[in-house]
Amino acid sequence: MAIMPWKTLSSTHGYILTWLxxxxxxxxxxxxxxxxxxxxxxxxxxxxxxxxxxxxxYYYWRG
Structure with missing residues (x-):
């Protein structure tokens, strides 16, 4: 899906369940x-x- 984002956005179901x-x-x-x-x-x-x-x-150096 990262290579072809239009596949995710092609349907409402894919957009809601995958991206959102x-x-x-x-x-x-x-x-x-x-x-x-x-x-x-x-x-x-x-x-x-x-x-x-x-x-x-915030520096931590003890492993």
Missing amino acids: VGYSALLGAVMGILVDYCHIRRRVIDVPALYREQDSR
Whole structure:
């Protein structure tokens, strides 16, 4: 389906069951983690620190 996306979009059934269900399963999990981290636990994600190497607060070096 990745090579020929028009095959997925050719029917409503293929579009809903293939694309939307797969996309919502991925996006639902990501949004659930972000909502828990940002709103429920009141944490702030330091985005520049995600891309720094060794001096970041997210750096883990113990294996």
